[in-house]
Amino acid sequence: MLDPKLLRETPDLVRAAVARKHLDVDVDAVLAIDTRWRTLLSEVESLRAKQKAANTAMAALPKGSPEFLAKVGEMKTVATAVKEKEAVLKETESAWQQAMLTLPNLPHSSVPEGRTPEENVVWATHGAVDEPRPHAVPHWEIPGFERLFDFGRGAKVTGAGFPFFIGEGARLVRALLNFFLTENAKAGYVEVSPPIFVNAASATATGQLPDKEGQMYETADKLYAVPTAEVPLTNFYRDEIIEETALPIHRCAYTPCFRREAGSYGKDVRGLNRVHQFDKVELLKWVHPRTSYDELEALRTDAERLLQKLGLPYRVLLMCGGDLGFAQAKKYDLEVWAAGQKRWLEVSSCSNFEAFQARRAQIRFRSKETGKPELVHTLNGSGLAVPRVLAALLENNLQADGSVKVPEALQPHFGRESFRFD
RNA sequence: GGAGAGGUGGCAGAGUGGUCUAAUGCGCACGCUUGGAAAGCGUGUGUAGGGAAACCUACCGAGGGUUCGAAUCCCUCCCUCUCCGCCA
Numbered sequence: 001m002l003d004p005k006l007l008r009e010t011p012d013l014v015r016a017a018v019a020r021k022h023l024d025v026d027v028d029a030v031l032a033i034d035t036r037w038r039t040l041l042s043e044v045e046s047l048r049a050k051q052k053a054a055n056t057a058m059a060a061l062p063k064g065s066p067e068f069l070a071k072v073g074e075m076k077t078v079a080t081a082v083k084e085k086e087a088v089l090k091e092t093e094s095a096w097q098q099a100m101l102t103l104p105n106l107p108h109s110s111v112p113e114g115r116t117p118e119e120n121v122v123w124a125t126h127g128a129v130d131e132p133r134p135h136a137v138p139h140w141e142i143p144g145f146e147r148l149f150d151f152g153r154g155a156k157v158t159g160a161g162f163p164f165f166i167g168e169g170a171r172l173v174r175a176l177l178n179f180f181l182t183e184n185a186k187a188g189y190v191e192v193s194p195p196i197f198v199n200a201a202s203a204t205a206t207g208q209l210p211d212k213e214g215q216m217y218e219t220a221d222k223l224y225a226v227p228t229a230e231v232p233l234t235n236f237y238r239d240e241i242i243e244e245t246a247l248p249i250h251r252c253a254y255t256p257c258f259r260r261e262a263g264s265y266g267k268d269v270r271g272l273n274r275v276h277q278f279d280k281v282e283l284l285k286w287v288h289p290r291t292s293y294d295e296l297e298a299l300r301t302d303a304e305r306l307l308q309k310l311g312l313p314y315r316v317l318l319m320c321g322g323d324l325g326f327a328q329a330k331k332y333d334l335e336v337w338a339a340g341q342k343r344w345l346e347v348s349s350c351s352n353f354e355a356f357q358a359r360r361a362q363i364r365f366r367s368k369e370t371g372k373p374e375l376v377h378t379l380n381g382s383g384l385a386v387p388r389v390l391a392a393l394l395e396n397n398l399q400a401d402g403s404v405k406v407p408e409a410l411q412p413h414f415g416r417e418s419f420r421f422d
Numbered sequence: 423g424g425a426g427a428g429g430u431g432g433c434a435g436a437g438u439g440g441u442c443u444a445a446u447g448c449g450c451a452c453g454c455u456u457g458g459a460a461a462g463c464g465u466g467u468g469u470a471g472g473g474a475a476a477c478c479u480a481c482c483g484a485g486g487g488u489u490c491g492a493a494u495c496c497c498u499c500c501c502u503c504u505c506c507g508c509c510a
Contacts, residue, residue: 042472045479052479055491059440068490075490241469373469 001360002103007034017106020321022115030099037096040089047082051075105356107321108293108330114320120333121320126304127313129337136339139394140271143402144421149272161261161269161276168419172393173279175406175413176386177254180281180306182413184383187302189252189283194232196255197223202235205361207327214262225258229282230380234357237286241373242365248287248295252383254279272387273345279386285379286363289355292377293330296352300332303348303383309409312392313337315344329354332381336388340395345388350381 007014011027018025054075061068112121139145146152148169154162165173181191203209203224208216208231217225226232233253242249257280261269283302287295300316307314319331331351335344355375358364364373397405403418411417 038472041479045472048480049478051491056441058490063440072490077490079490 001100001356002105003355003359004034004100007031007100007103013106014103017104020107020111020113021104021324021326022322023104023326025102025104027103030103033092033096033099037089037092040085040092044082044085044089047078047085050078051082054078104326105329105354107324107328108352111324111330112318112320115322116320117323119320120323121318123316123318123332125313125315126308127311127337129313129315131339133339133396133398135400136395136398138271138340139338139391141340142394142398142421145271147421151271159276161274163272163275171414172390173386175410175415176389177279177281178413179310179410180383181252181254183306183309184252184281184283184302187250187305189250189302189383192233192236192251192253194226194229194236194253194255196226196232196258198226198231198235199223202231202238205238206231206234206357207360215260217258217260226255227259228257228280228382229253229255230284233282233284234361234363234378234380237363237376238361240363242286242363242376244288244365244368247365247376248285248291250283250285252281252283254281256280257385272391273341275387281383283350283381283383286358286376287379288365289374289377292352292354292379295377296330296332296350296379299379299381300334300350303334303350303381306384307334307336307347307389310389310393310407311409312389312396312407313339314347325351327351327353327356329356334382334384336392338388338392338395340398341391345392347384347388347392348382351379353378353380 002014007027007030011031015027018027054071058068058071061071112119114120148166150164150166151160154160154164157164185191197219200209200222203216208224208227216227219225232255233251236251257278259276261274261276283299285295285299304314304316314334314336317333317335319328319333324331328351331349333346334348334350336347337343338345354377357378358375363376363378365376366372367374393407394404397407399405399418402422403420405418406414406416
């Protein structure tokens with residue numbers, strides 16, 4: 001959510017942000033509701049003040065005295081008026097809240113202009129992308145693929161997009177997770193193992209609800225399977241005030257992630273590219289507003305290092321205004337090169353939300369200068385998502401003899417230097 | 423799952439219909455005191471919204487209700503504790 005004061009005092013800034021993100025939001029309509037809400041609020045408050053004054057006066061009167069009874073009669077009409085006004089206020093308030101939620105976060109000044117993904121800026125490219133690999137094939141076409149990654153039985157047991165990982169397949173997943181967590185710990189992120197179901201309040205605070213409800217799996221008792229560890233992790237400090245000396249807080253968490261991916265059919269759903277359940281390690285930061293852009297660069301570097309150590313070619317995209325998410329102020333995507341499919345796969349998305357998430361989740365710190373609570377800045381990024389890294393690893397490291405070379409950094413976790421599908 | 427008890431400020435804990443912006447204690451901050459400290463004494467000490475300000479309003483687990491008036495009474499839900507049952 002945006003700062004309501006920002007809307008009132010500098011509506012042009014908000015209009016500019018809407019334009020840069022190429023969204024269709026009626027800022028003036030939100031302003032109108034805001035004004036109406038504030039008028040109603042002060043009306044209700046003055047009626048309440050009247051009630052309180054009468055209350056104090058009546059406490060001093062003998063109960064049942066004529067003066068007392070006269071006051072009761074008088075206050076009855078005020079009570080009715082308060083009730084009516086309050087009902088209107090409440091309605092207006094929820095309309096106000098909904099309207100405020102339509103306003104996107106302001107893009108940072110360093111975010112490039114642009115409407116479509118094609119206008120994202122290629123920030124950096126690492127590794128040999130154009131190296132000839134005559135035997136490279138999409139990972140799902142590797143002979144024996146289903147022996148280690150059994151999509152067929154997964155579909156029977158659960159449904160499409162819920163594969164079994166078997167033998168070396170399962171071991172690769174575990175090795176990657178172990179590698180990610182170990183490296184992240186070295187970089188100073190404290191490991192957390194969070195609940196993988198969250199309640200509606202948590203899903204609302206991080207923005208999954210109400211809009212993206214259809215993207216989550218919901219249980220019979222109204223809990224949601226997490227689409228990313230970002231949700232339980234960010235909500236850890238929801239409605240809390242953190243000591244400034246505790247900042248910055250760096251954490252990482254492995255969870256399985258569950259996504260219904262409703263309506264996302266197309267060619268990028270093959271194999272490990274897009275599944276309903278996948279493993280991911282998420283990096284999360286709660287920081288002082290002053291440092292959040294330095295922290296974003298560091299976050300991106302930390303995620304990049306993982307790909308570098310695995311020896312996988314990748315590129316960094318700086319997202320343009322139009323491809324920025326609703327809540328992000330600035331975002332980098334990390335895309336790994338899949339040599340068989342000859343395409344880039346997104347494996348991490350490193351974002352600075354500034355105070356946007358923190359305001360919605362009410363995560364604050366006590367400022368040493370003012371002594372007052374202020375909103376923290378939150379950042380997050382994957383470090384990293386397993387299946388797509390795995391897909392790229394299989395495709396890039398497939399040898400002419402059909403074996404797959406395990407990256408050196410992964411060998412201590414995997415236990416061998418290579419493996420075969422057949 | 424069954425039975426019972428309870429959720430009040432940073433913490434402990436009083437308050438069971440009216441002057442509660444919540445007693446008291448601890449903690450914390452500042453001041454007095456002191457050679458310095460402790461003790462003692464004094465003052466202050468939540469969050470949010472509105473307002474230029476004085477100030478006003480809301481918040482006693484959450485939501486609804488009764489009432490002229492609710493921390494207090496009623497209803498629903500959530501959570502914690504104790505005992506019993508079941509079980510990794």
